[in-house]
Amino acid sequence: MQDEQIVAGLHCGEVLADLSEHLDGRLSLDRAERIDEHLAGCAECRRLLDEVTAAVRVVRQLPEEPLPPEVEELLIESLHD
Amino acid sequence: MIADDARVSDETLIGRIAAGDPSAFDRLVRRHQAAVYRFARAAAPVDGDAVEILRETFLAARRAASRHRDETSARPWLLSLARQTIDRRHPGSRETDLTSLRELARAAGWQSGEDGAVDESGPAVEAAFAALPPEDREILTLCDREYLTVDEAARVTGLPDAAVRTRLHRARLRLLARLKEGAGAG
Numbered sequence A: 001m002q003d004e005q006i007v008a009g010l011h012c013g014e015v016l017a018d019l020s021e022h023l024d025g026r027l028s029l030d031r032a033e034r035i036d037e038h039l040a041g042c043a044e045c046r047r048l049l050d051e052v053t054a055a056v057r058v059v060r061q062l063p064e065e066p067l068p069p070e071v072e073e074l075l076i077e078s079l080h081d
Numbered sequence B: 001m002i003a004d005d006a007r008v009s010d011e012t013l014i015g016r017i018a019a020g021d022p023s024a025f026d027r028l029v030r031r032h033q034a035a036v037y038r039f040a041r042a043a044a045p046v047d048g049d050a051v052e053i054l055r056e057t058f059l060a061a062r063r064a065a066s067r068h069r070d071e072t073s074a075r076p077w078l079l080s081l082a083r084q085t086i087d088r089r090h091p092g093s094r095e096t097d098l099t100s101l102r103e104l105a106r107a108a109g110w111q112s113g114e115d116g117a118v119d120e121s122g123p124a125v126e127a128a129f130a131a132l133p134p135e136d137r138e139i140l141t142l143c144d145r146e147y148l149t150v151d152e153a154a155r156v157t158g159l160p161d162a163a164v165r166t167r168l169h170r171a172r173l174r175l176l177a178r179l180k181e182g183a184g185a186g
């Protein structure tokens, strides 16, 4: 078990809290730069960001199952009652 | 089958539905039924409920058409009606997540010093997604599959923006933990 550390003035826990926001580009420029600095010096946080990024990518690529045809017919019929 | 004309906006269709035009209603249904169904399957706490949620959602949409106020897509509005339908059918089923962010991150391998592979194969991702709690599937569906903004997802779920953001972050960490678990077991 590695210890959490302070890199670029940020504790790993703070970086963890902001990771999704960072990934989605929703942090202020200042904040994003500080997080990037921490990431550059902290392999554990960098790895977590890479992995979360991969998880988001794969969920975005889940196939969009179409509505089963029998459900579609049932739906339209029942809405016309 | 009525061919959909994307040039007719949702807003126009909803206006016609409010005026009692049944063909406009059919078009709105066909345009959004797959997304509402996907959301219902993801967010409902029990399996097998999605078709009824879908039906009730569109019935609610027809009733509420005259009260709809929106300049853009009807998608978030329809999904919020689906959310209300789920709440009505399963009152009190929404859970409050008390797991700390650190616990979730550690379950996903953070600070473990180990490189666990993320299983990115289609079936593994589908299984990992299906095994998540409905709250996680809901927020991932809204934000990462339907690409709703945080604002829109907040409107759908009735949660404050900040809660949407933390919920999304937690859901992503839990999904990651599942994907790595799957890779380890396989």
Ligand SMILES: [Zn+2]
Pocket (backbone or CB within 6 Å): A005, A007, A011, A012, A013, A015, A038, A042, A044, A045, A046
């Ligand atoms: Zn760190």
